[in-house]
Amino acid sequence: MQGRATISDVAAAAGVSVATVSKAVNGRYGVGSETAARVLRIASELGYASSLGASSMRSSRTGVVGVFIAAFEPFSSEVLKGIGVALGDSGNDVLAYSSLTGNEHDGWERRSLSRLGGTLDGAILVAPTVVDLPGTIPLVAIDPHTGPAGLATVDSDGYGGARLAMERLIGLGHRRIGFVSGRHDLRSALLREAGYRSALEEAGIPFDADLVRAGNYELKLSREAANQLLDLPVRPTAIFAANDLSALAVVQVAQSRGLAVPRDLSVVGFDDVPEAARADPPLTTVRQPMQQLGNEAVAMLTALMGQQELRRPHVTLATRLVERHTTAAPAPRRG
Amino acid sequence: MQGRATISDVAAAAGVSVATVSKAVNGRYGVGSETAARVLRIASELGYASSLGASSMRSSRTGVVGVFIAAFEPFSSEVLKGIGVALGDSGNDVLAYSSLTGNEHDGWERRSLSRLGGTLDGAILVAPTVVDLPGTIPLVAIDPHTGPAGLATVDSDGYGGARLAMERLIGLGHRRIGFVSGRHDLRSALLREAGYRSALEEAGIPFDADLVRAGNYELKLSREAANQLLDLPVRPTAIFAANDLSALAVVQVAQSRGLAVPRDLSVVGFDDVPEAARADPPLTTVRQPMQQLGNEAVAMLTALMGQQELRRPHVTLATRLVERHTTAAPAPRRG
DNA sequence: CTGTTAGCGCTTTCAC
């Protein structure tokens, strides 16, 4: 049982050639059923399973689909859950890969695809920002950069979602609403920002560039953005953030400055990651169906892997506002 | 840019041999600095990155650590987050693998390890139930089956946690407390059950076998267990479940039978997965530090990969009770 | 039905 058995170990133990073992293990024709049975038994006894790396070098199908993510953060994790259940019965294994390493200009998605592409039957990219990907295997992107029309994509309605958030805030009576923006290399982030502006415009509230600050979906930057916004001579009464991470950062900063949320400042996020519900106070946010994003991506990928044409190569899912406890009417004017 | 570039593509384009490219790319000695620079530039232009499968067949270090999980469910997802951040700076990539396929007697952990073992520098197994694993690479198990003393493990204090839950329930005045058990092939599940019994005993409440039902950490079974418990002639006033999934199932079943939680039935879970906080009503549960489980595992694995001896090959983390809204004093006797 | 052979992409001696 020491050190993984190889195909030759099995062959030797069974007294046959490696070719025969390979055929038996893969259920190919051309092996006596008796021989096959014996080989299988021995393989099982030895705990043999073919090396993914080696076998993928010779044959095309491997039965594993890859998911490439930048990191195991809440958003990707939810997507992964959706992918996992959707793939549950397909007989495919799931391999999620996060490459923190060498994040230079290459882009992790390129590098990862290069390293693993040959090994996979298909892949899903979560929030890729790189445009031209090697076109070896079926690919679908979730929440992508504005990429080539050729790439199948799934995302959710960031524009509409942002409007939902803003309309609520405006309906509550807010007129001075800050915005912490997201990663500008992601279409979804841009759309959320567009929704912010359009809602303002529709309500007849003039756009004020001072009220939008870069958060880039990063904790540090979002905190800075929040501080800048709250340092403004005339403080915003509400802040809409491009994702929950940023929104949570805003809440935290506000609280650390002695401001009560939502009494002194309303905050709305975007995503509805699990962390949003457990925050204190629980975050009002725009929910995007993250697990369903995964489901849809799997459906498309499955079609692609089955050589099918996609009816709809771009799917957009609806978002909705989840009101929790970080929104309220603005406090009566205090100067 | 079509179809991943291989090392020979780079070699051809650079007018050198594949051997030279390999050395240049891997920073080995024996290449002119001028040549190396040119090769590197061309490699980058071609978007070349060495195939993981192929390179792992020849060299030992690959810079990727694996995490093997049964599925992308809430518990594993949290652990993965912890592993991800802990590994962030190590320069290692993370590869999470879930093999739903062929879950026969082999055990997914064996099979997966066999298929990928050669490709990884080390691996973390989440809730493995198989005992003898091939000992090829550094391994650490999180929440393992009672395995050989040789395997490094990290888990949390299931016994103490269960007692916390039970003591609270008993303190609230409950005397008739049901238990939905977990997977009996996991030590943690057994310890939670032991905690249940010991707390009962200590409070002088006689153990009643009718009050414990198998949930196996499965939705379906847990629902059945809940129904059986609630069908009892003398209904329990509280139910402690071995994990949150089961607890949530119990709440759901109770509600569907017209019982109000916590008025008619108190429920306590175990884990504190994100879903527990968002449930309605939010679940009272025993929190185990899932992300920290991941951190600890990484620390141990890193030591192991660095050839170091482990000071403490078995680490157990503390748990604590998180009271939310599924617990209350039992209703006054109504027969 | 079974074994021999070639070669996937890569790294590593070992000559030159």
Next chain:
DNA sequence: GTGAAAGCGCTAACAG
């Protein structure tokens, strides 16, 4: 400093 060659574990022709 550079390249030829061997071989990692495996599968796919092709012989026998």
